[in-house]
Each structure stands twice: as C-alpha cells, then as structure tokens.
Amino acid sequence: MPKRRTPALTPLPRSFYSQPTLLLSRELLGTYLVHESAQGRSVGRIVETEAYLHDDPACHAYRGITPRTRVLFGPPGFSYIYFIYGMYWCFNVTASPKGIGEAVLIRALEPIEGLALMKQRREVRGKTLKDRELCNGPGKLTIAMGIGPELNGVDLERKPLYLAAKDSFPRKNPGQEIEVTTRIGIRKAEHQPYRFSFKDNPFVSRSKGL
DNA sequence: AAACGGATGGGCT
C-alpha cells in the first residue's frame, strides 16, 4: 500500500542559471533542492537566497581567482561549497557567464521530503528538532541535506545534487510575496539589498534584515 | 526579545 508517491524530478537546465544573478536569486525561490544520497533522497523548497556579485566586496570572488574561488569563475549552474567559522559548510549556486565570479547563497529551505533523514543528520545533543529548525540557516541546511565538501564544484544539471522546477510538488504555503532586504552576517557592503525571501514564511532564517 | 560569547579551522594579507 503506497503511502506517498515520490514525483519524478527533472533537473533544471543550464539556461535557467544563465539569467542575471539578481534575477536568478529571485527565480530560485520556490524551486526544489534535491540530494539523492546513499542514505536516501532529501528535498527542500528554497525560501531564502542572497546574491553575491562580481563588483561586490562581500563576494569571495571579489579579489580574483584562488584555489577556493576557482569554481565561481566557471560556468553557471554548478555548486560552490565553502567552509566557514571552522565548523560549517555553506551551499551556493554559481551564476554569471564563465569568467565572472558571481553566486547565489542558499540560506533556508522548507523541508519537503526525507524529514526523518534530515532530523537524523541534524540531531543536536540527542534532541530531535522541529521541522522549522531543520533548514532555517545556511549552515543548518547543508547538514540536514547531507551536503559537504565532496559536492563542491559538481554540475547541478545532474544527480546526485540538482534543482527541480517550482511545480514539482503541490504548493503548500500561500503568500508568495517576495521580500528584499540586506544580507545577513556580513561586514562588507552590508547595505546592499541582495537578500530575497518569501515574506512571513516560517522557514526563513530570520524575519529581520533591514 | 535581544545581546553575547565560545567553539573551531581554513584562507589570505
């Protein structure tokens, strides 16, 4: 007796990632991040993003190509995963044409599928978390989704890590108004309105930002 | 509700 059908998900094509980065940051809202790992499939709906542009001092690519930022200067639609504060990994989607280093940071997801697996991965000091605490931050969602450094630089057009279109699942939350605020946790170019989120969505990392 | 500090390690001047 099937409890729930799992939809066949198709990765978004390269053309999706080829739009201007600020537009892409908006268009990413509502799409589904999918990781098909050995432990199982987990899916989250993107509800919060931040753009990092080539002329933007807060962008890792601002000072040019280094071993770390190499993937940022490649084609759009690849993963850029970096290590932060000695403990966490943050997941980005590369944007902009080859040779220009821009990206979109994925800051929060609404957990859609594989919640038991997410809770297992995110378990903090033996305590089980609420659904809204699983992916409401860039460092949290990589843990919940099982995304680590081994996935840095992979093509998001293919398994095991990819994005699927907004209509891949029945829409849950009403109210899809997009809110634009300043970015969180940065000290350079902190006034730029480069953060995008679904207004009043309970799964975003914070309700503030401006 | 907001502010604060500790954990913890790679990247780059």
Add this chain to the structure above:
DNA sequence: GCCCATCCGTTTG
C-alpha cells in the same frame, strides 16, 4: 594574525 556569507546555549533587560 586576523577575518570569516554560523550556530547554539546562556545571560540580560
């Protein structure tokens, strides 16, 4: 040696 696109528990108002 300083800076971090963070998180979590504790303290303070």
